Amino acid sequence: MIARRVREAHVYSEIVPHTMSAADMLSRDPVALIVSGGPSSVYEEGAPTVDQEVFEAGVPLLGICYGHQLLARALGGAVEKTGLREYGRTEAEIVDPGAVLDGSPATQTVWMSHGDTVNRAPEGFTVGAKTAGSPVAAIEDRDRRMVGVQWHPEVRHTPLGQDLLENFLYRVAGIDPDWTNEGVIDEQVTRIRDRVGDGRAICGLSGGVDSAVVAALVQKAIGDRLTCIFVDHGLLRAGEAEQVERDFVEATGVRLVVRDARRRFLDALKGLVDPEDKRKAIGREFIREFEEAAREVASDGVGDVRFLVQGTVYPDVVESGGGVGAASIKSHHNVGGLPDDLQFDLIEPLRTLFKDEVRAVGIELGLPEAMVWRHPFPGPGLAIRIIGEVTEERLEVLRAADLIVREELMAADLDREIWQCPVVLLADVRSVGVQGDDRTYGYPVMLRPVSSEDAMTADWYRVPHEVLARISTRITNEVTEVNRVALDVTSKPPGTIEWE
Ligand code: XMP
Numbered sequence: 001m002i003a004r005r006v007r008e009a010h011v012y013s014e015i016v017p018h019t020m021s022a023a024d025m026l027s028r029d030p031v032a033l034i035v036s037g038g039p040s041s042v043y044e045e046g047a048p049t050v051d052q053e054v055f056e057a058g059v060p061l062l063g064i065c066y067g068h069q070l071l072a073r074a075l076g077g078a079v080e081k082t083g084l085r086e087y088g089r090t091e092a093e094i095v096d097p098g099a100v101l102d103g104s105p106a107t108q109t110v111w112m113s114h115g116d117t118v119n120r121a122p123e124g125f126t127v128g129a130k131t132a133g134s135p136v137a138a139i140e141d142r143d144r145r146m147v148g149v150q151w152h153p154e155v156r157h158t159p160l161g162q163d164l165l166e167n168f169l170y171r172v173a174g175i176d177p178d179w180t181n182e183g184v185i186d187e188q189v190t191r192i193r194d195r196v197g198d199g200r201a202i203c204g205l206s207g208g209v210d211s212a213v214v215a216a217l218v219q220k221a222i223g224d225r226l227t228c229i230f231v232d233h234g235l236l237r238a239g240e241a242e243q244v245e246r247d248f249v250e251a252t253g254v255r256l257v258v259r260d261a262r263r264r265f266l267d268a269l270k271g272l273v274d275p276e277d278k279r280k281a282i283g284r285e286f287i288r289e290f291e292e293a294a295r296e297v298a299s300d301g302v303g304d305v306r307f308l309v310q311g312t313v314y315p316d317v318v319e320s321g322g323g324v325g326a327a328s329i330k331s332h333h334n335v336g337g338l339p340d341d342l343q344f345d346l347i348e349p350l351r352t353l354f355k356d357e358v359r360a361v362g363i364e365l366g367l368p369e370a371m372v373w374r375h376p377f378p379g380p381g382l383a384i385r386i387i388g389e390v391t392e393e394r395l396e397v398l399r400a401a402d403l404i405v406r407e408e409l410m411a412a413d414l415d416r417e418i419w420q421c422p423v424v425l426l427a428d429v430r431s432v433g434v435q436g437d438d439r440t441y442g443y444p445v446m447l448r449p450v451s452s453e454d455a456m457t458a459d460w461y462r463v464p465h466e467v468l469a470r471i472s473t474r475i476t477n478e479v480t481e482v483n484r485v486a487l488d489v490t491s492k493p494p495g496t497i498e499w500e
Contacts, residue, residue, distance in 0.1 A: 037066030210311030234262030235381030275500035308344035433483035442483030
C-alpha cells in the first residue's frame with residue numbers, strides 16, 4: 001500500500017524484504033528509503049529488523065509505525081514496551097510541524113496500530129506530534145533528512161496521510177514528482193523487441209485485464225510473431241469469451257488461437273465438490289490444453305517459439321515472496337506451473353505495475369473499456385462460485401444471475417467503486433418459495449460485493465437498498481431456478497472474497 005501511495009505521488013517505488021542487506025539496498029541507488037512493518041514489538045525474540053547501516057547511510061529515510069520504532073531505537077531514542085495497544089482512529093496533536101507535517105491543522109485524525117511506544121526521540125530529532133498513547137508520535141531531523149511517524153499515513157483512515165508522504169518525498173528527500181507510467185509502453189516495447197529479436201512468443205489469454213494488457217503490449221512490440229492462446233474452459237461469465245474472441249482481436253489485431261475445451265473441463269469437474277479438488281482439476285486440465293495448443297503453434301513450420309508472455313503484476317511478485325514476511329493465503333495460478341519439457345523464456349513486462357497502472361496502460365493501448373475495467377475474476381472461474389458440483393445447467397443459472405448483477409451495478413454507476421462482486425450459487429441448498437400461485441423449491445444465490453484496494457483485505461460494500469431490491473426482483477423474476485437472493489456482509493479477514 002505504501003509503495004502504491006508513493007507512485008500516486010509520481011515517484012517510482014519498489015518493495016524489498018527487510019532481510020536484504022544494506023549493501024544490496026544501497027547498490028540499487030535509492031533516492032529515499034521507507035521502513036515499515038506491522039504491530040510486532042522491537043523487543044520480541046526474532047522480531048524483524050533491518051541492517052543498522054540503513055539508518056546511517058545518509059539516504060533520506062521515513063520510518064512508519066514499526067519502522068518509526070526501529071529508527072528511534074537505531075539512533076539512540078527510547079522505545080518502551082508498554083504492553084498497551086493503541087489501535088484504530090486516534091487524534092494526533094501537532095506540536096512542531098517541521099517539513100513533514102507542514103500544512104497540517106493543529107490536530108489530525110490518524111490510524112494507529114501498535115503496542116510499543118517511542119517515548120524519547122533520538123538526539124538531533126524534534127518531536128512533531130503526540131497522541132494520548134504516544135508521546136513521540138512523529139519525529140524529524142531536517143539535517144539528516146530522516147522522519148518517523150507512529151501512525152499509518154498510507155491508509156485512507158488517515159485522511160491527511162498522502163500529504164505527509166508527499167511532504168517527505170518532495171520536501172524532506174527533495175525528489176521531483178516526475179514518474180508516470182506513460183513512458184512504460186515505449187520503454188517496454190523497445191525492451192521486448194531487443195529481447196525477442198526475430199523469435200516468436202505465445203501468450204495465454206484469460207479474459208482478464210492483466211493478460212489482455214500484456215498481450216496488447218507485446219503485440220505492439222513484435223506484431224504477429226506473437227500468438228495468443230485462449231482456452232475457453234466454459235467457466236467464464238456471460239459474454240466474456242466473445243469479448244476475447246471478437247472485441248480484443250478487433251482492437252489489437254492480435255493473432256489468436258481459440259481452444260474450445262468446455263467439454264474437457266466439465267468432464268474433469270464431474271462429481272467434484274471440494275474446492276481444492278476443483279482448483280486442482282482445473283489447473284491440471286488447463287496446463288494440458290495449453291500445452292497442446294503451444295505445441296501446435298510451435299509446429300506450424302513458421303519457427304520455434306521460445307518465449308512465453310505472462311501478465312504477472314507487482315502484487316503477484318510481492319505475494320509470492322518478493323516481499324518476505326507477508327504471508328500468502330492462496331496460491332494463484334496464472335498459466336499454472338508449465339511442465340519442464342515445455343521450456344520457455346518468460347516475458348513479464350507488467351511485473352513492476354499495480355492494477356490501476358496496468359489499466360492505464362490498457363487504455364493507452366486502445367483496449368475496449370469493458371475489458372480494461374473488468375472486475376478481477378479468478379482463473380478457475382465460475383467453478384469456484386458454484387458451491388457443490390459444477391454442471392452445465394448450474395453454470396447457465398449462475399451466468400444469468402451474474403449478468404443481472406453486473407447490469408444493475410453498472411446502471412447504478414457502482415461498478416468502478418466496487419472492487420468485485422462475486423455471485424455465488426449455493427447449488428446444494430434448496431428453499432421453499434412462492435411464485436404466483438405456485439410453490440417453488442429453488443436455489444439461493446449469494447451476492448458478495450466488496451470494496452478493496454489490493455484484494456488482500458476487503459470490506460463488504462454497502463450497496464444502496466434500492467439497487468439490491470432491483471437485483472433481487474430481477475433475479476427471482478428472470479432466473480426461474482433461483483427463488484432467494486442473499487447478501488454476504490463479511491469483511492476479509494475473516495472471510496475471503498471468493499467462497500471457495
Ligand atoms: P480471495 O478469495 O483469496 O481472493 O479473497 C482474492 C482475489 O484473488 C482472486 N482469486 C483468484 N485469482 N486465480 C486467480 O487468478 C485463483 O485461483 C483465484 N482465487 C481467488 C479473487 O477473485 C480476488 O480478486
